[in-house]
Amino acid sequence: MAATNSQRKWEVRLPQVESVETSNFTIRHGAEESRVATRQNKTGNTELKYKKAWEQAKAPAGSIFMTMFMAWMSGSSVHIFSIMITIYSFINPVKAILSLNNVFSRFEDPSYSLLPHKLAFIAIHLVTIIIAVYKCSVLGLLPTTASDWSSMLPIKQADEFSAGFMSQ
C-alpha cells in the first residue's frame, strides 16, 4: 500500500465536519420516532425470525421420506448405488449437524434461545442417520453377527503332539 500511495499524484482529503447542532433536534426526533418504529419492527422481526428458525429446524424432515424412498429403491444387495446412497444418507445429516451454528446464525437473537430449534434439527437428522444405519444392517454391513467376528477366533494350537503311520 505504501508503494502505491507514494506513486499517487494527487490526494483528496475531505475536511472532518463536526455534527451540526441545529439538525440535532430533528434527528433526535426522528431517532425517537424510528426507535419506536424499530421496537415495533423488532418485535415483528423477532417473531418472524423465531418462526423462520422453527421452519429451518423442521426443514430436514422432508428429506427423511426422500432418504427412505431412496434406501428402499436401492435394494438390499451390496452394489455401488446402494453403497453410495447409504454413504450420502450418512454424510448429509452429519454435515448438516456440523454446520448447525452456521445455519441458525441468521436467527440468533438475544431475546430467545435457539436450543430447542437446534435440538429438533439434530433429532430430525438423527432419524435420517438411523435410517442409514438400518439400511447398513439390511445390507449386512454392520458387524452384528457372529460371522463378522469369526476371524477373531483363534486357531487352537495343540498342547500335545502326536505322529503316526501305518505299518507295511
Next chain:
Amino acid sequence: MVVKIVSHAYCARMFPRTSYGIPGTSEIRTRIGLQSDTTNKSPWRRRSIVPLGCMHGVLKENSSKTIQNVGTPSNAIFHPQKRAVYVSTDSNVLAALSLKNGDISEIIYPPLILILSVWRRVFDLPTGRLIQKGNVLLLTVNLGRELYLLDNTEGSVLWNLATGSSPTHHTDHTFLGDIDGDGIEDLASLLGDVVQLRSGRDGNLVWKSQIQGGEGGSLTADATSLYVIRSDRVFKLDIKSGQVVESSVEGKKGKVEAGGISQQQFWTAEGGRLYSIKLDSKQWSNHASLKGEKVSNVEINGNNVFVAAQAENQIQITSVIDGQTSTENIVLSSNVSTTIPLNKMFLNAYNTKEGKRGYRVLALFSDESLALFSGVPKESGSLEKQWNREEGLSQLNSHVIVDLPDIHVYTRYMREVGETQDGLLQGWLHRVHAQMTQLREFVSGGNGVDSYSEVRPYTDPMGFRKMIIGVSRAGKLFGIQTDSSTVVWSNYLGPERCGQPKDLVVVRKSSHFPPSCLLICSNEKKTDLIWFNPLDGTNLTVQHLPIHYKRYITIPLSVVEEEKLGDQRLISLIDDDNRIHSLSPPSVKRDISDAVLTSRRPITFWHVAELNESIVRGYTVGQQTRDHFESEEVWSVPLGSHGKSEKIVSAAYVDVDNAIASAARILGNRDALPKYLNRNLFAVATESSTSIGIYLIDGVTGSIVHSTVVPSATGPVHMKLVENWLVFTYFNLRHNRHEVSVVELFEQKLDWKEVDSNRTKFSSYQHAKPAVLQQTYILPVGISDITSTITVKGITPKQLLFATTSDQILAYGKNFLDPRRPPKEKITPEDREEGLWPYDPALPFSPRSVITYHRQVKKIKSITTHPSNLESTSVVLAVGLDLFFTRTAAANSFDVLNPDFNFFALILTTGGLLVATVFSIFASRKADLSRLWK
C-alpha cells in the same frame, strides 16, 4: 497365466475303455489327434497337433507337463524299417520306441511334419513274449494265457483271444506262412504239450495236436514242417495236418527257451553256450562258449547268427557268419555305463549301405535306465549312444515336491559360497542375468520363455516352478525341474549305499538355503540315511544305522529349537522294536537333537496302525538309553464290533504343514459354526467281509472321536483328512458303484471366551466330542487316490482331486462334497446365501473337471499337491507309470489378471491421463498469468 479351456473335453474322450477286452481303442484315436507335449529328453518346442474339428479344444497355454514312461523291458524286437524297437515291459506296457530318439509320441518339428510309427499301449495284465512278422506283432499277456495280435504301425489290436493254457505251461509261438489260404500269415502256438495252429485273420483254431515227452521247447518252422525243439527231442509236425513225427536228439542239457532259425539250423543260447541243431539231424552242436553272465537274444540276420554277452566292461559279440564263428569286442560308449552294471541287453545286427556291419544294442542298466547304442563299431570297438530313457521314473518308491529358493536367497548364497569366484562384477552380472530372465518370465506370464536349456535353480515370481525329487525302486535319485519336465540331475546310489528305498523327507526347506532332503533306505540288516541337496543332488552324505527301520515321525519344533538344529526338522526313526532314534543331520551334533527330543518327551506321542490287523497302538517317548529312546505303550484301540474280524486297510493323517485360515465356518444366517480342529486326529479304515469301518481317532489319548460303518461295501478305501473333514471312497457292493463319503466335524458350541488368549490351546484330554455331519455321493468312476489342494494361507476353498482308474484326474470343489447340502425340497434362501446346493447323490461329471485334459496319465498311484506363491493356485503332481504335473486354481485365479485383460488399453489410458495432467498444469499456469495481466 490362466489356462483357458473352451470345451476342450468334448474332443478328447475322457474315459476310454482300458479293460483288456479291447484295450484302449480310443487311445489310438487320441494318439492320432492329440499329443502329449513333452516327454523325456525331448526338445522343448513341442506343440500339440490340432485335430480336425477340435481346433478350439487345444489348451491356450500349456501349463501341464507329462513324462511318459514304458517301464523296464523284458522283451524287445527291433524293426529297422519302421525305425522302431518294440518293447514289452514289466509295467504291462507294449511300446514302439523310436530308434532315433527313444520317444513314444510323435513329435512335430515345425514346419516339417515327421510322423514316426511310435506308440504305447498299456495292458492291465503282465505282458510277455513278443514276436513279429511283417506288419503285425504277437504279444502274450498274463503268462501266455492271452494272445494279442497287433498292428505295428499304430499298435491297434487286430484280435485277441484266451489260449486256455495254465500259467505253469511253457509257451512259445511262431508265425508260419499262409496255411489256411486267407492271405494272412498264420500262427503256431506251443502251450505245454499242445501245439495249435491258428488263423492269422481272426485267431480261429485250424488244427491242434498233442506231443509227449520232454519239457520247455521252442517252436520253429520251415516251408513244410513245424518243429518243436526240446533239449532231448525234436517233434516234426506236418504244417497242413499237424501230424507228429518224433525223434530224439543228444548233446544238450537244460531247457530250450528261445531261439531262431537260420540255414535250416535252430540256434539258441543257453547256459553260457551257443548251440545249434540242424532240423533234420539228431545232434546238437556247440558253437561257442559265451563269456559273461548277461547274454542277449540270439539275433538272426539272414545267414548270420549273432549273440552278445557282457564280459566285465565290454560286450563280446559272438557271430557265426557263413559257418565261421568269430568274436568281436565292443564297448558301449557311455560315461555312466562303465560304473553301472548292465542288467539286460537286446542285440540287433544290420549291414550298412557301405557293406559294413553295424549293431544296435538296447541296454537296460541296473539303475533302470534304458539306452540304445548303435552304429558300426569304431576301431576301439565303441558304439555310439543314441538315446537314453530314465525308466526308473516309472517305478518311483517315494517322491516329494521341493520349492525352489527365491532368487535373492539363491544369488546371496552363491556369493557367500564363492561359487562365482570371478569377483563382484561377475557376481553382479550373474544376478542381472537371473533377474532379466525372471523379468522375461514375468512379462510372458511365467510360461513363455523359450530357452530352457539352462538349469535355473531358483523360483519364478509365481512359484509355479518346482523341483520333484523321486527315488526309484532301483535306488536312483532323480531331480526333475517341472517347467521343462527334464531330469536335471540323477544319482544312482546302488545297493551298497541304499538298500530298499523307503521314504523321502524334506529336512530343510528352500527358504533356508541350501535346502536338504533325506532319503531313508533299509534292508534286513541296516538302515541307510542319505542326506543331499535337492536342487542339484550335491552334498550327498550317507550314514548307516544298524537298526531295522519301520517308519519315521517328524516332530514339530519351535523356531528357537529349529535354529538349534540349523533350521532343520527333527526326524525320528522308529525301528521294529519300537525304539526311537532321533536323527541328527550331518552338520548338527547328536546331543542337540537328543536334547530337543528329551524336552518334548512328555507331550510327544506316536501311534501305529498295523496293516491287516485290527488294532491301533499309541506310544509315548520313554527313557533315553545310550543311543535311542524307549517307547512306552499308552493306549491300544481294538477296532471292530460284535466279534467281527476287521482288518486295517488304510490310514490318513492330518498334514501339519497345511495352513488353516479360519477356525469357523460362516453360515447363511451369518452365524459361525466352529470347526473341530484337532491336529492329532487320524483316520483308520477297516475292511471286513461285508462292510467297511471308518474310525477317527485322537492320536494322543486313543479315544475314538467318531466311527461309522458302511454296510455292503468293499475296498479299496482311499481317504484324505484335511482340517476338520475326512473324505473316503469305497465300492458299494449292493448298488455296484463307487461312492465317496464326507465326514465333517464341528465343535458343539461356539465359545467366545476362547478369544481370550488364555484358552487358545487344544488339549486332547479335555476336549468335548465334536458334532458330526456326514453325506455320501456317487462317484462317476473308480478311484486310485485322493488328495486335496493346498494353498499358502489356506484361504482359497479346497478342491478335491481324484485319480481315476481310467487314467485321468478329476477335480471337484469341496462345495460338491459338503455334508451341509440340504435336501432339494428343504433348501432355504439362507442356504443359498451360504452357497449350498441342494443335495444330489450323483456327483456331476463335467468335462471341465478333468484337469488332465485330453491326456491320459497312465496308472496313477498317487497325487500330491503343493502350494505356489499365489494363494489361488496350487500345483499338482500325479505319479504312476507316467509323471504329470499341472496347476489348479480351485476358485479361479482371483489374484492374477485374466490373460484377456487389455493391458494396452490400460497403458494407453494411464499414459493419456498423465499427458493430459501435465498439459493442464501448464495450461492453467498460463491462464492464471494472463488473467493477472488483464
